[in-house]
Amino acid sequence: MSASDPRPASDVSAGVGLAGLAGLCVWIVVCREWASVADLLNIPGPRTPLSGPYAALAAVLFSALPMVAWSLLIEKVHRRASTGIDWSRPRALSAAMETAITKLAGLWAAWGLIAALYFLARWYWQGQYLFAMEVLSAAAPLLLAGSLLYVPWLDRVLVNPRDGAWHFGAMLIGREAYDPAHVRHHLRGWAVKGFFTAFMISILPPGFALVVQADFAAILGDPVQLATLLMEAMFVVDVQIAMVGYLLTCKPLDAHIRSANPHLDGWLAALICYPPFILMGQGGPLDYHPASADWAVWLGAHPTLLWTWGAALVTLTAIYAWATVAFGLRFSNLTYRGVLTNGPYAFTRHPAYLSKNAFWWLSTLPFLTTGTTADAIRNTAILALVSAVYWWRAKTEERHLAAEDAKYREYWAWMARNAVVTRAIERLRVLSTRRARTLQPAE
Secondary structure, three states: OEOOEOOOOOOOOHHHHHHHHHHHHHHHHHHHOHHHHHHHHOOOOOOOOOOOHHHHHHHHHHHHHHHHHHHHHHOOHHHOHHHOEOOOOOOOHHHHHHHHHHHHHHHHHHHHHHHHHHHHOHHHHOOOHHHHHHHHHHHHHHHHHHHHHHHHHHHOOEOOOOOHHHHHHHHHHOOOOOOHHHHHHHHHHHHHHHHHHHHHHHOHHHHHHHHHHOOHHHHOOOHHHHHHHHHHHHHHHHHHHHHHHHHOOOHHHOOOOOEEOOOHHHHHHHHOOOOOOOOOOOOOOOOOOOOOOOHHHHOOOOHHHHHHHHHHHHHHHHHHHHHHHOOHHHOOOOEEOOOOOOHHHHOOOOHHHHHHHHHHHHHHOOOOOOOOHHHHHHHHHHHHHHHHHHHHHHHHHHHHHHHHOHHHHHHHHHHHHHOHHHHHHHHHHHHHHHHHHOOOOOO
């Protein structure tokens, strides 16, 4: 890295995510100390920590509000040309309604398709997804009513109000010409939001409850319990900030979906990492846990090594959470919402995937087994396949982003020249390729 070869500017500043992290931490402290807070403010009710599912849901609000405030008041993202908004030349409401009605038809139809899929898919009505369905069912009337105000208001200032929602509405109404490419863009974007929003809501409560209820003082001397709790706290940060990203995909925040991945292999690589399609789950074809223990078992007789190993795992989890926080309002799988070049993305293009896979290898130690040597070989090979899936995901994402934005291509090339981790991995790849191509003499 040098002054003559500067890193491309990031579309997202570090301040947005840090503001959200601060808001989340404040809410967690309030929930942990609720008895004192309730006494201070004379609030009626129980004097126990707020660790229920709705407290976890409220954490999303406490994360989102500082992020929105920072974006609008400090960075003034709503003034960026990339929003597609011209606030200085609002159209008359009557003119805006001409496009807004068609757009509402396209928007509501997309929501109807998502609702139908929720209804038909059995997994949404059992286990952890029940909470997500409860939340989304309650939110649906509010979204419908809010869209009646939001869409005409926004259409008054959009430079080009005929977006994907409009084209889908025009296709359904059948009175005006539409562009099928815009329709596909619209449906892909809402497919991402529909699938991942339900999943993210479903996983909010467990980790949040664990962190709020945790007795840190009781486990300070236990490296395994302390590391496990700190890792859970990092996962809470990841889930909460990511949830904000999925919810706030709107143009006034410059956080809208520019495009969703158009490549089928990109969707396959992503979806097999999440329920109900997950292949790495218990009993799945890529389950690398049978006849295995974990780091705490294998290193249990070595206290110093336990502390060191636990610290390494916590560090990897913190990098994983940092990679999400760095996205600010723009986190989302399978979408392009701007180019991120700062934070951990200044060292490697895929810090979340890299840290996650390193975590799995260090925490599972698949080459050690409670079963047979064959079990160890299988687990090691299968975890290698899991890592290969994430390499596949990374490549499909790079292909999508490189096709969408010249700035990403510039960032990709800059990383190849300057990023410490990316350059090291590339050197290893080149070295292994050269060795594979070297002809060996016959014996």
